[in-house]
Amino acid sequence: MKILGIESSCDETSVAVVEDGIKVLSNVIVSQIEEHQLYGGVVPEIASRRHCESIVKVTDMALNQAGLSLEQIDAIAVTYAPGLIGALLVGVNFAKGLALATQKPLIPVHHIRGHIAANYISNGVKPPFLCMIMSGGHSHIVRVKSYTEFEIIGRTRDDAVGEAYDKAARALGFPYPGGIHLDKAAALGDKTTFCFPKPKVEGSAYDFSFSGLKTAVLNLIHNAKQKGVSLNVNDVAACFQQTVCDIIAQRLMAAAEEFGERKIVLAGGVSANRGIRARMQQECEQCQIELYMPPLCYCGDNAAMIAAQGYFEWKDKKATGMDLNAVASLPITDNKFNII
């Protein structure tokens, strides 16, 4: 089954064709990052406009690269939640138009389920497994029981891990999105220079709180400025990254032990982080747990992961009609589409 996937939840317009949930025939991504960099973050109105301008062209490119016509596509999958509402609406309405015009099924896909599915196309892992989802808007530990059944066992109480990376990176003078720059700087720094807090979260062994860590970095920078002391940016980055790695590794390994999970999967933009990848590799090797991480090209937002998850949603009999709407915020566990 060949599914055309459409992703427009944030600042990437992407369209892909994926066969049977695993074989990527094309995956075209047009990023708007350069324009948003001028403002230090994503400007929702600009994002929606750029999606409108790009989506037809990106769809043509994805079909051309797959060597297929629209008629040869079996279904249309689209990210409908969560994300920037205006940006999501562009993809959703475009997908509805395509589905109506071609009389193909329309499959709604949750963006975070898509991030998890990036692992199905790239390294063949199959549920059940324990998944750490780390993106600009989400930090969740999820037990993935099947392709469409999820149990959230840990979540952030404040900032998402990607958000903490971007805010700390901004304070250190890096351009938006700063996660990758902070990651590169961390590799050059001394991770023993500063000691940042690792907050315990009341009432849950697996919840996160990253805002205190971000504030600690901001305070360190302000104090140094006031005293006229110059900070080594690479050292600050290395200590920040070390603290994030400690927090994530501790929660994930404890959850794996408690729930008897033998497979750990990383997903989302921050799963590209070299420090987290290396640390999890080391931890999993020690505990003889299988570790799966998407290749860097599938860590960030892309439509191949949406088409892949779309296949499994379809197999689980989830599709929708022309009343599909975009939803800005929605838990991964939501299962309302079950109408065929």
Ligand code: KG4
């Ligand atoms: O999943 P994603 O592409 O978009 C969302 O769904 O949010 O994640 C974007 C986030 C940004 O915060 C970005 O800075 C972060 O992923 N990111 C990284 C790295 N590459 C991307 N954070 C840390 N280290 C990286 N190498």
Ligand code: ZN
């Ligand atoms: Zn994402």
